[in-house]
Amino acid sequence: MERTDPWECVIVGGGAAGLSAAMTLGRARRRTLVVDAGEQSNRAAHGIGGLLGHDGRPPAELYALGREELRRYPTVTVRDASVRTAERSDDGFVLTLEGDEQVAARRLVLATGMRYAVPELPGVDAFWGGAVFHCPYCHGWDVRDGRLAVHGADHAVHRALLLRCWSPDVVVLTDGGALSDDDRETLRVAGVAVDDRRVAGLRGTDGTLEAARFADGDERPLDGILVLAPLHQRHDLATGLGAALGERGAVDVDMVGQTTVLGLYAAGDAGAMMPNVAGAIADGVRAGAAVNDALIALEHGVPPMMPRRGVPARD
Ligand SMILES: Cc1cc2nc3c(=O)[nH]c(=O)nc-3n(C[C@H](O)[C@H](O)[C@H](O)COP(=O)(O)OP(=O)(O)OC[C@H]3O[C@@H](n4cnc5c(N)ncnc54)[C@H](O)[C@@H]3O)c2cc1C
Secondary structure (H helix, E strand, O other), X not given: OOEOOOEEEEEEOOOHHHHHHHHHHHHOOOOEEEEEOOOOHHHHOOOOOXXXXXXXXXXXXXHHHHHHXXXXXXXXXXXXXXXXXXXXXXXXXXXXXXXXXXXXXXXXXXXXXXXXXXXXXXXXXXXXXXXXXXXHHHHOHHHOOOOEEEEOOOOHHHHHHHHOOOOOOEEEEXXXXXXXXXXXXXXXXXXXXEEOOOEEEEEEEOOEEEEEEEOOOOEEEXXXXXXXXXXXXXXXXXXHOOOOXXXXXXXXXXXXXXXXXXXXXXXXXXXXXXXXXXXXXXXXXXXXXXXXHHHHHHHHOOOOXXXXXXXXXXX
8 A cells, every 4th residue: 555745635525615725725835635536516517507707607617627727736736536535643634545545634624525315206317407406596597487396395485485586487396295284375375386296207308397297197397396405425534534513414614614623624515504616615715724724833833823613713
């Protein structure tokens, strides 16, 4: 097993959060390694909705641009690889990559994203990231004024009222889920229809959604459908290192991405309450700056400048 000198920081994940953290650290001239498996969660989408300066840009283009920009910074290396395991060491962390290569890091940023659990509806994959979406702010604009549906009864009232921002034509497809009488009344008053039939699947042509199919053989024409896609950690790197998870399975982080394990940071979806690309970029900047601040404190024996969980801030 080959083991190299410790990097000042290793970042696992090269999506919006990881590339952004790397840019911050590269600009601070820190020896930084990004290890990226290249499976950013929004790759299925045609375009990134709501990212200032890049609104509608295909996700793959953004990641290619980010990598291109990082080439300006000679202390940053980006590698296409997967991290299999991570352990703590005396002076930081040791990661094992696929092929059993080991790399050491003084500080570690997990920017590994999350797995979005798409509902098991036949045909859903053909439309995921387009007409089937989990985030109206990301993709509602693309189906504005269309025939829209909310799938499932969980949080149906809130989701339907939200979707009404993009179209007056909204139906809740409960698909076997239960709605209270109060919920039904709220929806009725808001002009949202409810259809309680079981959904058997989605139908469309060339990625364009045309209808929801019901178990009774009937169909309802649709242009877009909002689904619940709960987020899950992609693997146990964070918990394996002892980091606590918080709400909705996100890594518990403070305002600069410090986890409950000193020296271990999380940025982007992995530690986010409201996952989106702009937030991931901002998280990356904060985590990168916090890592740099921690390294300065370590090198010079001074307290860190940035407030961090478990470490007193400088006055
Ligand atoms: C279908 C879809 C559409 C979306 N549309 C939008 C939108 O329009 N606008 C918007 O703002 N947000 C959108 N989002 C949300 C957005 O994609 C995420 O918030 C954002 O990608 C999070 O960035 P990230 O860097 O945290 O994670 P990701 O982009 O998921 O990147 C994580 C990276 O880490 C890598 N990785 C994970 N584990 C390892 C490992 N062990 N070793 C090496 N590499 C690893 C992955 O392969 C991946 O490349 C969408 C999400 C989905 C699922």
